Amino acid sequence: MNLTDLPGLNYVPVLLLMTSLVPGVLIFFLRDEQVRLRTVLNVSGAVAKVGLVVVLVPPIVAGRSLEWRSPFLPGIDLVLRVEQLSLLFLGLSALLWLATTVYAIGYLEGSPGRSRFFGFFSLCVTATVGIALAGNLVTFVIFYEFLTLATFPLVAHRGTPQAIAGARTYLVYTLSGGIVLLAGVAWLTHLVGPVEFTAGGAQQLAHLATTEPRLAQAVFVLLIAGLAVKAALIPVHGWLPRAMVAPAPVSALLHAVAVVKAGVFGIVRVVHHTYGVEVADTLGVLLPLAVLAAATIIFGSTLALFQDDLKRRLAYSTVSQVSYVTLGIAVVGVVSTTGGIVHLVHQGLMKITLFFCAGLFAETLGLHKVSELRGVGRRMPVTAAAFTVGALGMIGLPPVAGFVSKWQLGLGGIEAGHPWIVAVLLTSSLLNAAYFLPIVYRLWFLDPGESPPWEGVRTTARRLEAPPSLLLPAVAAALFALLAGLLAEMPYSPLEVARKIAERSYLGL
């Protein structure tokens, strides 16, 4: 299956890491005023990564893979592998990293500590790429923890007491989760040796599940409990709303690609590529996971209703939306799995749009609360339109990407004999509508009144409603969310790739 035509090709995974690691490290040594050099480094790294991923799409989707390995711990290799699932996550992170970099350059213009910010920002993306490429559990753990360390300074970036407190909460949660995960991985390695991610599950796990089912269950619980912290499953979701003190581009990245996604991506890897969905099902651990995910979906949506702060409302919405992925992969069946995996991408596209827009409202007009958004659509029509696309997608209205995910999840639930999942999806969609539609309504249909809150606010932009470096990424992300829904049945669409991944997961069934 390997591309062995050229020997150098197996270094491609390393090259993918380097496109963000090298700029990241170099940027640390720049002075804050060296804007041009820093921008060149940032953007060229991001563009190079997108380029690499685009070139990789056809061969990888066709079923080939690239692998690089090097000895790390005694008996355990560091493995970086590009295959279909890693490509999907990689593509998402490459695309959104480019968008967020452009956005962040505009957002942080003139503020102090930019070199530090962009340095850690690039390291954060490096960690995400490492998580996507990790070919075995130990490599995954390494990048998973590296991500924690790289994002901590970003959350604390503003240096205010709230920022430090938020960052500390974040660290306590994620490091504790990391320890539980490490305990699980160390135990599993002791029991069956190093575990390579394999479509359909690793052989050793199938063996363990038949000989020592109790142990296999216990390790599963440890692994999922460790991953649940970043995946923001209840009851360990508490860090997410508090990490909202971070600058908008950080929140966008945290919610759409980096931290939260690393958690659910890890759950996909454990369920489908470590245990194998079949084995996990016989162990009886999938139903509790699905129920937990469903509870998180309803819980997050309900709390989102009560938030007046826009970013907090979006944060609780993330708690809910990300659990769709967990729900999808915890239900046995190709359709459901496809829905879960494709939502990894779809949620990312939609959520980053919403956060970009929230940042735009805050930066250009100084608006942070839902209640202040009356009539903003007249002043910032493009931003409001992008926000509307994201919000409708989250509710699950066609033709935005969110509809495709929910449709797959619902069908999958029925197919697997769990009609209650449809009820959960409907309830959640109603709640989504209940907290998103009022915002959309306010934006477009309410009168800003005699003296809107933004009266007297001056913007730097002349012709556009906001600086183009902020506006363009938001519009692009909204377009992608729309296209992912419209073109869902085209070759190389996220849905197609997700379906291929799901089918390979069930080859043994």
Next chain:
Amino acid sequence: MNDTLGALVLLPLGGAVLAALLPRHGPWVGIVTAAATLALALTTAAAVYRSGPRHLELAGWGAPLGIDLRADGLSAAMLALTAVVGVATTVYATGSDAASGRPLFWPLWLALWSGLNAVYVSGDLFNTYVALELVGLSAVALVALGGRDAYPPALRYLFVAVLGSLAYLLGVALVYAEAGTLDIVEAGERLDGATTAVTALTATALAVMALGLALKTALFPLHAWLPQAHAAAPSAVSAILSALVVKASLFVLVRVWFVVFGGAATPGAAQLLGILGTVAVVWGAVLALRQPRLKPIVAYSTVAQVGYLFLLFPLATPGLGEAAGTTAAQAAYAGWTGALGLALAHGLAKAAMFMAAGTLALAHGSDRLTDLRGAATRMPMSTLTFGLAGASLAGLPPTFGFVGKWQLLQASLISGQWWWLPVLLVGGLLTAAYTVRVLGATVNPPDAELAPLAPVPRRMEWAALSMAALAVMLGVSSSGLLGLLGVGAPVGGGP
């Protein structure tokens, strides 16, 4: 190639004499000596890695008359660690008088280095004693360079160092009485062969030696002298003491425990050392969290980190003499490479941390946490160094500290000693907690008014960062280093 062992001791000693004779050229003598010693140490390590343990009889006399030098993988690794940290602290010390305590710093530091190398290559118990004394006395003198405030801790340190050495020497005498030789390997063979049951004499010898060496290594509850001494010393000295000097007595304890008394070391005693180490991990971290000043935080962190290293004894002792491939041997090998790998990682990270603490204190004119506001924006390099070093100490991937912790986790699981798992897992959180406490004190809101900083030479910050970077980078390329630690190891039956 064998000659490098002797040169490793004589070269820094010659440098020390030269630096004493030419007090105005101390920094240059220091740098040249450091560079040459680094080259020697790395050559030695490479030779041991390639072709196994080295053994040299100085002037061809041989034991019991002459001086025997030995270097196995552990010696080679410690020599290399000492040289790498030595070069960095030497560069660091040239940057500021306050950080080194010039001009006496140079002869004392080079003499200390010579003593450390002598400890690592010494083949017999008495020469080890002499080397330990050289290390201890020059370390005490170096602490006293910290000025008037450092005299009381230095005096206390002197008592501890001498007391520890005397206990060790008493043990040496008992070993001689029992085995009739001072050669480490021969004594080990004779004690092993002569005793089917462990005699009271042997047990006493092991007990006093372990006590003396644990005192010098600052194992809980014998640690109280360390935080004051390490915090009062000039920053370059603190780095040397915490990163290197405590490792020397630990090294001797490992030698004595596993090679000389191999058969006499009971599992119960090993468990006791592990338990004391566990208490140290928690106690050191709790006290580190309560300190208002930076250098005591780092010093208490050493108390905690030393605790981890003592997990070597419960994890590796049951595998002594087991054939390769058995579960016990596998567990012992993982414990050996894990704990001693952690010792190397701690050496690098702690040197980085103390050097960074030194530059921060120098620039801000104080090491009170409340005075460090704004360091994250104004001294990002030192702050980053502190953070990276903290990550390695906490055993977070991808640092070298993680590799050591992983090996210890595997050793606990393989040997069924699951009770060490909580301390291994949770100890890292405590380390992260005090690191974050420091980092939190260095950030500032954008509008804060900050006092001006005193200038700090860039090379001091670079020296610190290089050690932290090494602690991180060795994590992803650690297999060679773990292999080196296994060369000639007394457990594991060969890798």
